[in-house]
Amino acid sequence: MSFPRIILLAYLLCLSQFSFGQEFFTETGYVNFLSKASLNEFNGESKQLNGLIDLDKNLLDFYIDLNTLKTGIGLRDRHMRENYLETNKYPYAEFTGKIAEGPELKNGESRKVTATGKFTIHGVERKIEVPGTIKRVNNNTVELEANFKVLLGDYKIDIPKVMFYELSEEQTVTIKAELKKK
Template sequence: MKSILFALSCLLISVTCSAQSFLTKDGSVEFLSRVPLHSFSGESSSLNGRVSLEEGTVDFYIDLETLKTGIGKRDKDMRKVLETKEFPFAEFVGTLDPAFELQPGDSKPVRVSGVFSMHGIDRSIEVEGSLVYVEAGLELEAAWTIRLEDYDIEPPRLLIMKVDQEQKISIRATLLPE
């Protein structure tokens, strides 16, 4: 009887450990941009990513061609400014500070240190967010701000109206066990 309980305990522990890596292919990204007297946003539902609680790592990327603002001309201008033909992706790779384990039902605020890459430039940043271990997997939310000039991106302008340097980025995703 003890050996059966021991075997079941080992099985449960291994299931918990093996389910500590999670994937998404349809997370959402949103950015908020400002111009004088106006703001606009863009979004995509094509965020790809992986969170490994076991390794304490995260990796998310987005095809910038999938970002939409709701206005076709603005989308075209945005892709031109971001030079998406030459630099099609934005990516964040980082480590959880500190690494930890979650159990079903747990919720935890997280801080991730890593590198955000866009437009051929890599910058070290810290991102704050939250993880919730739900029945389906992990629910993730995170947000951070970038400055376009940090990535050698010249904000577009129309006459005296110029897009603000600061862009607020937020991501949301349900990640399924790997």
């Protein structure tokens, strides 16, 4: 068998894996963080969450380019990226984990799940549990929604000391994503 035919055969085998598997992908998921402090509250968001869920293996992996987070105030965004998240050194946040109770879902069904895994931000990796909900919309689409808390000190992220940039130690992170088979 010639080399090009071997490559074509390998490609078709890989393609068939994706066609019948339970792997779902997104590049347009939504991330929001909420910071509450005594004098103010603000949030940041991005619609560029990337990730996948493999329902056969109960695995998931999501990451975000932290440079895409926007709070609505350009100067605050710049200070957040340069002085606190240090995105020049640590441009991504990532969660890789396993869903504890494998969701065998029929179309239209949803289920509460917990994923246990590693969350990495600012060069620090910690084991966390993330509660959420997975909904099987149809054979080609699932939706995921999850909320979890991040303590900035756990990830060696400094908290601004200037009063007008008051920031809570605890950040509430929400993700929402529609994932599709490729």
